[in-house]
Amino acid sequence: MPRIGRAMMADSTASMAGAALGTSTTTSYIESTAGIASGGRTGLTAVIVGGLFLISLFFAPLAGSIPAYATAGALLYVAVLMAGSLAHANWEDPTDGAPVLIAALAMPLTFSIAEGIALGFISYVAIKALSGRFSDLNPAVIILSLLFATRYLFLI
Known part of the structure; x- marks a missing residue:
C-alpha cells in the first residue's frame, strides 16, 4: 500500500494519545483498511465513518445498560x-x-x-x-x- 508509513504514524500517535488520556487504544488503521476493503477509495469514506461514530455516541448509554x-x-x-x-x-x-x-x-x-x-x-x-x-x-x-x-x- 502506498504511503502506509503515514497511516501507521497516525495510528501509533493516536494509540499513544488514547493511552495517555486513559481511553482504549484507537484502531484508525484497521478502520481505514476495512473501508478500503469495502470499496471506499477517497477521504469521504473516513468522513462518513467519523460521522457515524458521532451518531453512535448517543447510543452509548444504551450499550452501557447491557449487564x-x-x-x-x-x-x-x-x-x-x-x-x-x-x-x-x-x-x-x-x-x-x-x-x-x-x-x-x-x-x-x-x-x-x-x-x-x-x-x-x-x-x-x-x-x-x-x-x-x-x-x-x-x-x-x-x-x-x-x-x-x-x-x-x-x-x-
Whole structure:
C-alpha cells in the first residue's frame, strides 16, 4: 500500500494519545483498511465513518445498560481462542513456560487482559534475570516490564 508509513504514524500517535488520556487504544488503521476493503477509495469514506461514530455516541448509554454477565458467551469464546495459543508456548523451558502460565492465570483472576499481560512481562524479565539468561531479554521487553512494575508501585 502506498504511503502506509503515514497511516501507521497516525495510528501509533493516536494509540499513544488514547493511552495517555486513559481511553482504549484507537484502531484508525484497521478502520481505514476495512473501508478500503469495502470499496471506499477517497477521504469521504473516513468522513462518513467519523460521522457515524458521532451518531453512535448517543447510543452509548444504551450499550452501557447491557449487564456484564450478558457478554459471558462472547468472553468464553475469546478465551477458547486464546487458550489455543497456549499450545505454541515453549513448555520445555521453564523460563519461557512460567511467564506464559502466570499471564494466562492472571487474566481471568484479575478480570483484565491488560493485567495478565503486565504480569506476564514482569515475570518473564524477572525469571530470565534470576536465571542469568540476560541475553534472551530484548531491551524493549525490559523497558515495558519496568514501566509495568512502576505502575504497580504507584498503586501501592
